[in-house]
Amino acid sequence: xxxxxIRKLESFETLSDHDRAALTxxxxxxxxxxxxxxxxxxxxxxxxxxxxxxxxxCRYKVLPDGQRQIMAYLVPGDFCDLNVFILDQMDHSIAxxxxxxxxxxxxxxxxxxxxxxxxxxxxxWWCALVDEAVLREWLxxxxxxxxxxxxxxxxxxxxxxxxxxxxxxxxxxxxxxTQSDIADTMGLSAVHVNRTLRELRTLGxxxxxxxxxxxxxxxxxxxxxxxNPNYLHLRNTRWSARxxxxxxxxxxxx
Amino acid sequence: xxxxxIRKLESFETLSDHDRAALTxxxxxxxxxxxxxxxxxxxxxxxxxxxxxxxxxCRYKVLPDGQRQIMAYLVPGDFCDLNVFILDQMDHSIAxxxxxxxxxxxxxxxxxxxxxxxxxxxxxWWCALVDEAVLREWLxxxxxxxxxxxxxxxxxxxxxxxxxxxxxxxxxxxxxxTQSDIADTMGLSAVHVNRTLRELRTLGxxxxxxxxxxxxxxxxxxxxxxxNPNYLHLRNTRWSARxxxxxxxxxxxx
DNA sequence: CGTGCTGTTGAGTAGATTCAACTAAGGTGG
DNA sequence: CCACCTTAGTTGAATCTACTCAACAGCACG
Numbered sequence: 001x002x003x004x005x006i007r008k009l010e011s012f013e014t015l016s017d018h019d020r021a022a023l024t025x026x027x028x029x030x031x032x033x034x035x036x037x038x039x040x041x042x043x044x045x046x047x048x049x050x051x052x053x054x055x056x057x058c059r060y061k062v063l064p065d066g067q068r069q070i071m072a073y074l075v076p077g078d079f080c081d082l083n084v085f086i087l088d089q090m091d092h093s094i095a096x097x098x099x100x101x102x103x104x105x106x107x108x109x110x111x112x113x114x115x116x117x118x119x120x121x122x123x124x125w126w127c128a129l130v131d132e133a134v135l136r137e138w139l140x141x142x143x144x145x146x147x148x149x150x151x152x153x154x155x156x157x158x159x160x161x162x163x164x165x166x167x168x169x170x171x172x173x174x175x176x177x178t179q180s181d182i183a184d185t186m187g188l189s190a191v192h193v194n195r196t197l198r199e200l201r202t203l204g205x206x207x208x209x210x211x212x213x214x215x216x217x218x219x220x221x222x223x224x225x226x227x228n229p230n231y232l233h234l235r236n237t238r239w240s241a242r243x244x245x246x247x248x249x250x251x252x253x254x
Numbered sequence: 255x256x257x258x259x260i261r262k263l264e265s266f267e268t269l270s271d272h273d274r275a276a277l278t279x280x281x282x283x284x285x286x287x288x289x290x291x292x293x294x295x296x297x298x299x300x301x302x303x304x305x306x307x308x309x310x311x312c313r314y315k316v317l318p319d320g321q322r323q324i325m326a327y328l329v330p331g332d333f334c335d336l337n338v339f340i341l342d343q344m345d346h347s348i349a350x351x352x353x354x355x356x357x358x359x360x361x362x363x364x365x366x367x368x369x370x371x372x373x374x375x376x377x378x379w380w381c382a383l384v385d386e387a388v389l390r391e392w393l394x395x396x397x398x399x400x401x402x403x404x405x406x407x408x409x410x411x412x413x414x415x416x417x418x419x420x421x422x423x424x425x426x427x428x429x430x431x432t433q434s435d436i437a438d439t440m441g442l443s444a445v446h447v448n449r450t451l452r453e454l455r456t457l458g459x460x461x462x463x464x465x466x467x468x469x470x471x472x473x474x475x476x477x478x479x480x481x482n483p484n485y486l487h488l489r490n491t492r493w494s495a496r497x498x499x500x501x502x503x504x505x506x507x508x
Numbered sequence: 509c510g511t512g513c514t515g516t517t518g519a520g521t522a523g524a525t526t527c528a529a530c531t532a533a534g535g536t537g538g
Numbered sequence: 539c540c541a542c543c544t545t546a547g548t549t550g551a552a553t554c555t556a557c558t559c560a561a562c563a564g565c566a567c568g
Contacts, residue, residue, distance in 0.1 A: 091485040142396040143441030187397030231345040
């Protein structure tokens, strides 16, 4: 199950065996990290690039009043800090949610792969742009949707992102987040998250037990929150948006 | 006043005359666009790179129920779409707020400048990372702060960003946003924005008339909303965070 | 001199919060 | 093996922040 990154990249661009081998070679220094551990703290100087191979992590900030805001979920195949080496210091922290496998990649190794593998370079660019698009969609979520749609939207997004890295089986996936985590993500109180999850359960849209989320009716859940996956820019998956020009795969990667 | 971009980049990295000349040469095709005009619509295919030379614009999305969510303000010196040429289609729209001067830059010109000017390349990277950091901070704003702090925070951010491009005089700057714009930005109703602005005026923190925002007491306003400018990663300005290693300017741009 | 957009203010309402009590589950040590 | 402790989840009641609806004032524009 170490191919999360490759699977994700291939949901955008078809890679050659050579490309895949180069990516696999990045995962030399794999490290196991427990749940609820800081990988990086706000103010730290960037060092290596970190990649989540397995498990869930998040970006977060803590406000002066102690309030925590989670700004991103990092799932297998996601980079923690692909480009931050430009900056002097982290402006947010990164912590594991569940136990994780993390790869430390020297930024020189990233530079090397990008000079030799144009398709991989394009795909890494795509990663960064999608991360930003997800951030924008979360902003829409917090700014424009009520609590029940907000949480449904998050669940839809996780389904698609996890499916792109092969972590979904029969519409079920690992869900190690506590209700407090979701509250700090969605700008809600933990109590209200509890009631909202109950609503989604009562409506027969999801079940959630033993840290496993199951979506009972994907189409109904998507309709419930008007979910539009275009911002994930998935191309080679069953969720890909219909396009006028299905300019698929085998890119000549300029 | 065409040097907004250069000024902004120099708040991160000192540039040579040669670098500056190359950047100035980008602004060939300048275009005037009226207020409230779409520059790009969701679903469009990316074409050129667009740069705001003068005026204010925004990124936004419209939800199925007609609700508009603004996700970013673009001020002089900001790129609309520095890297989106990787993607097949825009996942959000971009519109002017006030009348603007926009430069259309062929992506080839960007590629050319980045191969020849490593300091400029680093600085453009920095732009993209700061844009993302601003987005994260906005998420914190919507998720974690009450309406009054939220709006105060936005005003503080605009002050710093506009100061970095020379658009602030005696703590005053152009503020062409309507209260509805602010509402759609901050996830509030226009009525509540009105009352909140009145609160800030009553507290003697700001004045706002004839589309000009004046901050009466910058330190008090920043204290009011616990403003921390670290996410803007400004280095060569009076707002720069104190650093242990002031590894300033004249970077050997690797 | 109306028309439309922006801003302002009041009144009633609703969605979400806080506080609080309590249950369930998991882990630890005697 | 069970008492104990801690964390996560659940539910009720009261409160509050922010919303909706509505009316109106100021101003620009044709």
